[in-house]
Amino acid sequence: MIVGDLEFKNYKILAELGAGANGVVYQAVNTILQREEAVKVWRSRSSRDFRNKIEQGLREAQKLARASPQFAVTVYSAQEFGGALIATMEYVAGxxxxxxxxxxxxxxxxxxxxxxxxxxxxxxxxxxxxxxxxxxxxxxxxxxxxxxxxxxxxxxxxxxxxxxxxxxxxxxxxxxxxxxxxxxxxxxxxxxxxxxxxxxxxxxxxxxxxxxxxxxxxxxxxxxxxxxxxxxxxxxxxxxxxxxxxxxxxxxxxxx
Ligand SMILES: Nc1ncnc2c1ncn2[C@@H]1O[C@H](COP(=O)(O)OP(=O)(O)O)[C@@H](O)[C@H]1O
Ligand SMILES: [Mg+2]
Structure with missing residues (x-):
């Protein structure tokens, strides 16, 4: 999976699940663990406010991490990568x-x-x-x-x-x-x-x-x-x- 000019290793995109003002969510395969996961990439459209999106993505991922996995998708990781914030999380098939x-x-x-x-x-x-x-x-x-x-x-x-x-x-x-x-x-x-x-x-x-x-x-x-x-x-x-x-x-x- 390519983000910016870098390869986000060990993830293969299967489909785009949604794209909004804040970024894109993909259905992907974690090729190491061999399971499907969802990957959310927060990135802004204009190069000027990308800090903003990284902050926003980080806060969202942190909030998700505090929520009960019984009622919220489980977040596996969050990191700054290729000028974006990337979170990997549980893929909910539904x-x-x-x-x-x-x-x-x-x-x-x-x-x-x-x-x-x-x-x-x-x-x-x-x-x-x-x-x-x-x-x-x-x-x-x-x-x-x-x-x-x-x-x-x-x-x-x-x-x-x-x-x-x-x-x-x-x-x-x-x-x-x-x-x-x-x-x-x-x-x-x-x-x-x-x-x-x-x-x-x-x-x-x-x-x-x-x-x-x-x-x-x-x-x-x-x-x-x-x-x-x-x-x-x-x-x-x-x-x-x-x-x-x-x-x-x-x-x-x-x-x-
Ligand atoms: N973990 C997930 N598993 C399955 N589908 C998801 C997951 N996260 C998001 N989606 C799908 O992707 C869409 C967009 O994701 P969302 O996080 O709401 O992004 P946005 O910030 O663009 O609204 C959701 O409406 C949902 O259909
Ligand atoms: Mg949404």
Whole structure:
């Protein structure tokens, strides 16, 4: 694999997985370990701000390294190379949540919203808050439980660097994106509008509880990051449950 004019040794590119403003992500083979990995190369388009991208890539890789491998792609290495920042990481063989949103019926989308929210709750800590958890930054994959039983799981990629832009603002922004994602994932489900009106009413309550818990924490009361994430998530959890009941009723699985 060539980066700049240098050969990034022992990696063979198989395909480009995505390219954005910050760089490119490849599916590649680690030829020494003989396994597939993902390689992200942060590099700027203009030669003038490449420092910037290296910094940005480094922060993102460090944040990824702090996140639980249960819910985030595992980062294997990060280094400056050929004028870019390169991180090698776990390759998740699956599809983005965006793909599932576009190709699934309402019941599966509601179930995915549930899995998504649970994954968010378990990765939202002060040092690992995603900050940009929209559907293209969520990888969905199948995990075989038993011979006949497969469950869908999710891992986040592309961790933003929002922890550096003020705690309260980045916390709010993070949860706003989570909320928008849950809403668009469940778009067009039975009675969504009614459930949304309940969500709109409850959302500020969850936010206030979370903010109060932060304040209490400063005064020595021991709320964990998980407690606070659950406060933020509670109105969304209720929203998903309401949708579920209505959609299940429609499908005739539960008597009305
Ligand atoms: N570890 C990975 N395994 C599989 N696919 C990945 C992985 N990381 C990224 N991708 C895919 O590549 C796309 C772009 O990666 P991302 O890190 O979001 O880059 P960008 O900063 O350009 O948005 C993602 O939307 C996803 O489809
Ligand atoms: Mg992305």
């Amino acid at each position: 599809k983005t949540l965006k793909w599932y949103q576009e190709n699934s019926g309402p019941i599966l989308r509601i179930q995915l919203a549930e899995v998504y929210l649970n994954s968010i709750v378990h990765t939202t800590t002060e040092s690992t808050r995603h900050g940009d958890a929209h559907m293209k930054n969520v990888l969905v994959f199948e995990e075989k439980k038993t011979k006949h039983d497969t469950v869908l799981r999710m891992k986040f990629c592309d961790f933003g660097t929002s922890i550096y832009s003020g705690k309260e603002a980045s916390e709010q922004r993070h949860w706003q994106i989570v909320r928008n994602t849950v809403i668009s994932l469940t778009h067009g489900t039975e009675n969504q509008e009614f459930c949304l009106s309940v969500l709109d009413k409850n959302w500020p309550i969850g936010r206030k509880m979370a903010m109060d818990a932060y304040a209490a924490r400063e005064n020595g009361i021991d709320f964990s990051d998980l407690d606070i994430a659950q406060m933020w998530a509670a109105p969304l959890k209720d929203y998903i449950n309401d949708l579920k009941i209505l959609e299940w009723q429609k499908a005739g699985r539960v008597g009305s």
